[in-house]
Amino acid sequence: MSYLFHTDDDRREMLAAIGASSIDEIINDQVPQSVQLQRQLELPPAIHEMELTAELTRLADRNANANSHVCFLGGGAYDHFIPAVVDEIASRGEYYTSYTPYQAEVSQGNLQVMFEYETLITQLTGLGVSNASLYDGGSAATEAVLMALATQRGRNKVITSDVVHPQYREILAAYLRNIDAEIVVVAADENGCSAGIIDAIDDQTACVLVQHPNFIGGLEDVAAIAAAAKAAGALTIESFDPVSLGRLRRPGDMGVDIAVAEGQGLGNPLAYGGPYLGIMACREDLVRRLPGRIAGQTTDRRGKRCWVLTLQTREQHIRREKATSNICSNQTLLALRATVHLSLLGPEGLRETSDHCIAKTEYAKQVIVATERFEIVGEGPSLKEFVVRDRNGDVAELLEYARNHALLAGIDLGPMVGLQCEGTLTGLPDRYRDCFLVAVTEKRTRAEIDQWAEILCHAPQTAAC
Amino acid sequence: MSYLFHTDDDRREMLAAIGASSIDEIINDQVPQSVQLQRQLELPPAIHEMELTAELTRLADRNANANSHVCFLGGGAYDHFIPAVVDEIASRGEYYTSYTPYQAEVSQGNLQVMFEYETLITQLTGLGVSNASLYDGGSAATEAVLMALATQRGRNKVITSDVVHPQYREILAAYLRNIDAEIVVVAADENGCSAGIIDAIDDQTACVLVQHPNFIGGLEDVAAIAAAAKAAGALTIESFDPVSLGRLRRPGDMGVDIAVAEGQGLGNPLAYGGPYLGIMACREDLVRRLPGRIAGQTTDRRGKRCWVLTLQTREQHIRREKATSNICSNQTLLALRATVHLSLLGPEGLRETSDHCIAKTEYAKQVIVATERFEIVGEGPSLKEFVVRDRNGDVAELLEYARNHALLAGIDLGPMVGLQCEGTLTGLPDRYRDCFLVAVTEKRTRAEIDQWAEILCHAPQTAAC
Amino acid sequence: QSAQLLFELSRPGRRAHRLGEPGVPTTDALSGFDDRFLASDPPPLPELAEGDVVRHFVGLSTLNMSVDTHFYPLGSCTMKYNPKRNERIASLPGLADVHPMQDPSHLQGLLEMLYELQEMFAEISGLHGVSLQPAAGAHGELTALLVAEAYFRSIGSSRNIVLTADSAHGTNPASAQMAGFQTKTVKSNADGLVDLDDLAAKLDENTAVFMLTNPNTLGLFDRNIEQMNKMVHDAGALIYLDGANMNAILGISRPGDFGADLMHYNPHKTFSGPHGGGGPGAGPICVRDFLTKFLPAPIVTRREIETAEGQTEWYYDLSEPTEHSIGRVRSFFGNTGVLARAYIYLRTYGGDGIRRVSEDAVLSANYLLSQVKHFLDVPHGDRCMHEFVASASRLKKDKKISAMDLAKRILDYGFHAPTVYFPLVVDEAVMVEPTETESKQTLDAFVEALFRITDESGDTVHEAPHSTRISRPDDVGAARRPVLHWSQPETPDDQS
């Protein structure tokens, strides 16, 4: 059967060695009859590789995707280019079929990759220390808040803004519901800038969570916010976009204490939302509060430089209920992909990627505004994302029309407006009700951008374009 | 630039060490100015990975293929299923970026694979020895003939039939043109059976080359032919289909002296004709005449079992003009794929594959005949290939219609009829002029076969279906 | 060579990845940015050629043991064969290149798959509601506990205690803590099972959830399960099942049938998703019907619709969050890539086959146990489920060979080590889980190696491993003087 090894002869020999007459006898010895399932599980019937491959290929073909459609979707997950080398490396069995490096001697590959990843993240963020990754950008933001709350004992206020990723704020609300902490959501201004956070900071503030560029593509004055937070004794958490750092200032250089990010854009496929890569870096002095695995350098008994999992006294398998977090895994394979990706890019490649995003985004803004049917919501430059309002139509219908023209034209922001979770605003402000969010990565060509504008312009509407 | 390593600093340092002022100086020292190209090569401009990938993806999308279309094409290359394990193994850099195992100590992986491949081929063919592979099935057949001519000194006649793969016979004609040998092409009977070969054998016959199943899918009485050849002192060469051997008798068991095959069907992609895998096995006593690389077992200086390239005194790098062949490579990567493929199949998987082919081919014959528009040409059972005649239409137009309905319905045999090469018939007999050749592998489903018949039946025609 | 760090290979001016001209006007694109946003230089990443990168990471890979290269009997981790067809299929553009914010109307294939997977998980668990969102087993624990908390809140209860077994994975108490609960530990008895008296003593009106691992981390199915079921529910608490050991009971016994109200799966263990060097995994949870409305959103739903041709077919959609939902615990849908592999795996086995997976896993573990017990103590009996825990304490007493020594030495024999020092309830624990995807020959070779080690001199074993590139790294030093990233050396060549 499929991947089983034992032949009937094997089973007979093994049972004889065990001294059991059948596998059922062993099971009956262990599992009370009363809780044994007395029927076969009702699952779809077994299907062999050839038919399975054909069937799943048909199933996959029924999904629009960034290959079959031209993708202008972002919102925290991006259609960045993935060099072939990344796939080649990550598809090596030695990486993807290994586990957490409990035995350092036979895990130096993974450990060194983790150490290199951590170093790259410190280089990227300008912060002193990085863990070996977390689940994703959203939960990483919440882990950062928990870390700040644990550090800033006696303060229970978490300040964020209504243009931080709505899902990130939903996670935050869910995690904090049973914990003594208050979430304050500050309204951003009409350009999507959360400078108002500064005024909300007080002596009960444990931390500030800001996203830059934020969910709707706006730039935040992180340095000013961080300065204000620091003055008030609070920590600043920045959710950043790693691809932006070819041009934008690094979190550490702007006074940020904990930086988190969704690392999907560094060589990881879209994969309908996961698995993704939660990046987290912080000031060196916060390291003992950092959740997640950390690899560190040491020497072996012969004095050779090597790498191990370290600072494990933070972790659940030693500290149990006193651990800094319950997390006992990291996204090694995705961190590997990010490590390979950043190695291929280097400083100039990262800068070039940022610049492509910036130039193509600017171009997209120009061509969409030129149609006159559409307007850009909010002023200011964009890294790779901006908000568009359709003056003449329903956004959902517009985007449906585009999908039927092989175009994933943008994300409908309407459904996200005003969402609440346990009394906390997790959604977007009302001004985005009739808008959609557009992301333009380095992969988009001028021809694709022109076609995008063209198709949107020709969608059915209520007034002439 | 692309894959270059040297930075300008590197170049300066290296030139200084060499004692040259520039790379041009070195080149000028070596290459007379008069034969230096004084302009840049006119090639398409350099293009980076992201754009290149996009452009080539578009180019690839313009080609119908066995993925975009349902494939009923055969004629020596088949749409057999390739398990994922085959790709996974063959995409390991240690295999595909290594070279011929000149240094056995650091090539035991490839050498053992070659030895395992050779063993599998002997198990498959029932013959005593196999080489490590040749270029493809067609050139392997000709190499077998050359081998037979070299063995059977004083005899110069090569007998084959007009239903042996036309391209194989073209190769034979090209190779033998400048060599003292005569090719006799026997006409097969109306069922595509080449029993007539037996009568053509005489005391000048060096060898008989028979294909089984032959190009048009017919079965040959190989045992009878081999017996006749043996009686006349000639060798029998069989071009076989490895996938057929789950059911058909092995060449060695039928008295064949040299067996050759196209190994593409064993885990290798169609790839528009190449690279493919030339399989060749022979009687043990012919081994010193066998062309191509051979891996053999030996022991190292500590007595450990290991593998090396052996019997190299047959080869060009030692024997130069006296070598058995000029071949100095083998298709290791394709042989690896075949080795993995056969390991996955095992005896039962091979039998099951044969049986699927046989059953689905029989079904396809039944449904196509049931349309009344089409008839099967030739009687007798088929392994996976048969010839169809359209009573009511032009074959080229019929197949074009099918292609436009996502169907690669068959191979037009018309253009192959009557071809000659240097006075030798390399083409097919006239009876196949208005016919097409259909292959049905284990991958085809009942639904696909039904649809195939349906589409063909609905193609424009001169009379009603 | 491969021990060099990326950063040490770097050489200014080298470069692998390049883009061409953007093809759009670039003048002024940057001018919109206020200077305070812009960095003068890009981050100081290493500079490498493409061939450097490939050789570096290929080389590093060879320093790992992995399922593809070695028997990996790491107890509690279910290191089974990771099917290659899963990797191939999950990489199809229609699965791998789907953006998480796409509209369901154009994702019917994917959503059908995820819906069916929910159904399969429910069937295997004997429970009703399924959330595919959690990103890992521990994340599933946390999510389920947040669900439990929401449930108790909804019924006006302020129960705030979570009970965990002393043999439980450390994630259990840590997750409880994160979810805002206080934890108490329930002891194991001499048989390695939950001590019913201790459980009774600790169950009270503040108990919210009893977290149970069954089969437990000793590889034993708790034979008192029905009694516990009654005790916990009579006390008004819920039972959470840590599904780490599901590979033992697929189709044999269902958590929902033996009392669990909530549970998580580890698809990367039980359903052959690769472990990826420590992640990604996934931690889908199943809950009893009355808890379903508290699950995080979205969940895949379906309804019948009429097609243009007048036929009915299923339309798959995502649920909106209900007022009771805890919200969400990660961004986007979940670890779809991992879930896809679980789906493909389950389709490969079907209902009959999946039970045989557990049967063979149990058989292999019992076979190993039957051989190992001749030279290593196995404190909790002659039978087990999918894994068992031996003890090196006698070896330690006799020859000063600890569980760690044993683990290190087995590496020299070409096997990954078992889990050691877990669970905490066994002295010098050696926890072995062979899985169903190893041959009897491999199991025999492993036993032979273990046996030979017990016969070796202490010195040989203490200094093991001998055959690996490094041996016995200094963990204490690493933690005391943490070096957590590479730094540019003061002078170019002072790195080892």
Add this chain to the structure above:
Amino acid sequence: QSAQLLFELSRPGRRAHRLGEPGVPTTDALSGFDDRFLASDPPPLPELAEGDVVRHFVGLSTLNMSVDTHFYPLGSCTMKYNPKRNERIASLPGLADVHPMQDPSHLQGLLEMLYELQEMFAEISGLHGVSLQPAAGAHGELTALLVAEAYFRSIGSSRNIVLTADSAHGTNPASAQMAGFQTKTVKSNADGLVDLDDLAAKLDENTAVFMLTNPNTLGLFDRNIEQMNKMVHDAGALIYLDGANMNAILGISRPGDFGADLMHYNPHKTFSGPHGGGGPGAGPICVRDFLTKFLPAPIVTRREIETAEGQTEWYYDLSEPTEHSIGRVRSFFGNTGVLARAYIYLRTYGGDGIRRVSEDAVLSANYLLSQVKHFLDVPHGDRCMHEFVASASRLKKDKKISAMDLAKRILDYGFHAPTVYFPLVVDEAVMVEPTETESKQTLDAFVEALFRITDESGDTVHEAPHSTRISRPDDVGAARRPVLHWSQPETPDDQS
């Protein structure tokens, strides 16, 4: 473990690949077959589980050195970096899953690519006609010689001698022999170049082709090329260029411009197609205009057509064989997969870049030479093209360290060995080709290793390699008592 053979892992009843029910009637399908066709049992292939197969072949792979893992300075083989984008793109279904008998009308993308590749090959060679059909370099030689034979026959000439240099690859004389020619060898002079006197002496009215390698196998560009060009053509013969060393002169010098009438490329060397453990490669040939009509068919052609919209575009097609064509030398089009990689590679570099490939290859070789000559003799001077040949003869005299010893010992240092004992014109030859895709750091480390070896004791070196799984296999024994396949042992356990 991995040294076990597949056949030794086999266990009756194990099974990896399965098909389901065919879904069509199976009764009677076999009944049509006469008994004389059918085997009672399938071939006795080994029986393995899928996990067996994976671990076996992954394990074996790790016993190879390769470009992805090691510096591989194997002279004459151009072991350059094999770009991963080539592998990815060549695996697209629209390239990898195309059947060779499909109609050109539905293959316009592929044929456009192949047409452009023909054009690029022609441009780089300075020649006119291109055939992509030959499957390997040696196959290209044979094909070109068949073309030459057809040409001479067409003009009524019976020239039947092929001249090859004594420094030539062994394939040259072997190919000539296969094509039905007789061969004569032309000597090298003291400078390692073709001895012009000897060439003059051997050129006569029977000479059909002079086969030349330039740069030659010593890594030297023959500075007398123009004189040879005149001599050979004045004698009425053709010049064939063995293109194995094209990596030295891309964009620098074109064979067609220095006199070659026919040549082959090795795309697996020069154009980064992976070597695949010894194959597949390809051996496309280029010929001067008057030889084009003799090329094997098909060749990709194009013509302008008018589209439905009234515009013109290129239509790509396959040529029919002409009456002069030699026919064909292999089945189907050619090694398209290998050619696709060459195309992608050439598109990556363009005209400017491809010259820099050769420049850097030449620079690297000269740099290595400049370092190595301090401790190893390099008989043919201080400058070379893309490779050079050192001699271990002094080392052999002084310390009994042969070229073979040196090669074996360098393996211990983590480098593949250079080519040794070739070309035959250098005593104890050590032929080093670094290629352009290695860093200066790697070259320096290689030099350092070579230097250290020359300083080591003879004993250490004679017994090398020490670090590999096996060392110095018995080649003589292998050839004397050939064991060319595994056989079922007499008793089950008598295998080592």
